[in-house]
Amino acid sequence: xxxxxxxxxxxxxxxxxxxxxxxxxxxxxxxxxxxxxxxxxxxxxxxxxxxxxxxxxxxxxxxxxxxxxxxxxxxxxxxxxxxxxxxxxxxxxxxxxxxxxxxxxxxxxxxxxxxxxxxxxxxxxxxxxxxxxxxxxxxxxxxxxxxxxxxxxxxxxxxxxxxxxxxxxxxxxxxxxxxxxxxxxxxxxxxxxxxxxxxxxxxxxxxxxxxxxxxxxxxxxxxxxxxxxxxxxxxxxxxxxxxxxxxxxxxxxxxxxxxxxxxxxxxxxxxxxxxxxxxxxxxxxxxxxxxxxxxxxxxxxxxxxxxxxxxxxxxxxxxxxxxxxxxxxxxxxxxxxxxxxxxxxxxxxxxxxxxxxx
Numbered sequence: 386x387x388x389x390x391x392x393x394x395x396x397x398x399x400x401x402x403x404x405x406x407x408x409x410x411x412x413x414x415x416x417x418x419x420x421x422x423x424x425x426x427x428x429x430x431x432x433x434x435x436x437x438x439x440x441x442x443x444x445x446x447x448x449x450x451x452x453x454x455x456x457x458x459x460x461x462x463x464x465x466x467x468x469x470x471x472x473x474x475x476x477x478x479x480x481x482x483x484x485x486x487x488x489x490x491x492x493x494x495x496x497x498x499x500x501x502x503x504x505x506x507x508x509x510x511x512x513x514x515x516x517x518x519x520x521x522x523x524x525x526x527x528x529x530x531x532x533x534x535x536x537x538x539x540x541x542x543x544x545x546x547x548x549x550x551x552x553x554x555x556x557x558x559x560x561x562x563x564x565x566x567x568x569x570x571x572x573x574x575x576x577x578x579x580x581x582x583x584x585x586x587x588x589x590x591x592x593x594x595x596x597x598x599x600x601x602x603x604x605x606x607x608x609x610x611x612x613x614x615x616x617x618x619x620x621x622x623x624x625x626x627x628x629x630x631x632x633x634x635x636x637x638x639x640x641x642x643x644x645x646x647x648x649x650x651x652x653x654x655x656x657x658x659x660x661x662x663x664x665x666x667x668x669x670x671x672x673x674x675x676x677x678x679x680x681x682x683x684x685x686x687x688x689x690x691x692x693x694x695x696x697x698x699x700x701x702x703x704x705x706x707x708x709x710x711x712x713x714x715x716x717x718x719x720x721x722x723x724x725x726x727x728x729x730x731x732x733x734x735x736x737x738x739x740x741x742x743x
Contacts, residue, residue: 399426401427404419405432405450433456435457441471445472445474446471450477451479453480453489454480460480465496477500477502480501487597499710500521500525555674555675556583559678560663561586561680562589562683563589563682565589568710569586576606580738585625585663591629592628594629599612599624606624615646632647632652633658634646634648636670637670643671662690675699685717691723702725
C-alpha cells in the first residue's frame with residue numbers, strides 16, 4: 386500500500402494540520418512532531434470538538450487529527466459536522482481507543498474518516514509513532530495529487546457492463562483500502578433484497594477490526610455479512626469479507642458452487658489480505674460471470690487481479706478520482722486500461738443492480 390514519500394512543493398504553502406485532543410500534553414507533543422517534520426505546519430490546536438468546529442468556521446486546513454475520547458461531544462459524534470466544515474480536509478483518527486475500541490474506529494472510517502492510527506502513552510509519542518503519523522499524512526497527501534488527466538464521463542459506458550457471453554453476473558468481488566469502508570457503505574446501502582449475488586470483499590484492515598467491520602457492513606447493506614473461514618461456501622444474498630490475516634480465494638465446488646480457501650503466501654503487493662489473489666481466483670472460478678470492483682486505496686493492489694478478470698471475460702469497475710480518499714488502486718487499473726467504467730460508489734451500487742439479467 387506504500388506510495389512515494391510526500392515532498393512539499395517549495396513554491397506552495399505547507400499542508401495545514403488541525404490537532405483536536407483534550408489532552409494538553411498530547412496536543413503539544415503531536416504539534417512538535419508536525420512542526421519539526423518540515424513537511425506540514427500546525428494550523429491550530431483544539432481541546433474539544435466544539436473548539437475545532439469554531440476554528441473551521443474561520444480557517445481551512447488540509448488535515449484534522451482527531452481524538453475520539455473527549456469530554457462533552459466525543460470525536461465520533463462530532464465527525465459528520467467536522468467533515469462538513471472541513472471541506473476537503475482529510476480526517477485521521479489519532480486515538481488510544483483504536484486498540485480497544487475497534488468498533489468505534491470502524492464506525493469513524495465508515496462515516497468518512499480517511500485513516501486511523503493508535504495513539505500511545507504521552508511518553509511514547511516520538512520515535513515510531515511520530516514516523517508512522519508523518520508517513521500516513523504523507524501518503525494521504527500523495528493521494529490527493531492529480532495522478533492522471535481527468536476522465537471524461539462521455540467516454541464511459543452509458544449502461545452497466547455485462548459479461549462477455551451475455552449471461553448474468555454470478556458474483557461480485559470488491560477490493561478496497563484507505564477510504565474503502567466509507568465507499569463500501571455508499572455503494573451497498575441501497576442494494577435491494579432482490580439482489581442475491583454473493584459478494585466477496587477484501588478490505589485492508591487489521592485482523593482485530595474485521596469482525597466490527599463485518600457487523601457494520603451487515604447493518605448498512607441489510608444482509609448477512611461473514612468473516613471468511615476456510616471452506617465457507619459463497620451463498621446467495623450474503624457478503625463475505627477476507628480476514629485481516631489471510632487472502633480469501635475462491636475455489637470451485639463439484640455442484641457448481643464456490644467456497645473460500647484461506648492462504649497466507651507472500652504476493653507482489655505485499656498486502657495481507659490482498660485483492661489480487663481474490664480476483665485471480667474469482668476469474669478462474671466464475672470466468673465472464675464475475676464483476677470486479679476496485680475502490681479507494683493506496684498502492685496497486687488489485688491491478689493484476691483486474692487484468693486476469695478482464696482476460697477471463699469479466700468486467701471491472703473502479704471508483705472515480707473525485708470521490709476517492711486515495712486514487713492509487715483505482716488509478717492503477719485505469720492506467721493499465723482495464724476499467725470498463727469509472728464512477729462514484731453510489732453509482733457503482735446502482736450499476737450492480739441494473740447489470741442483472743434474467
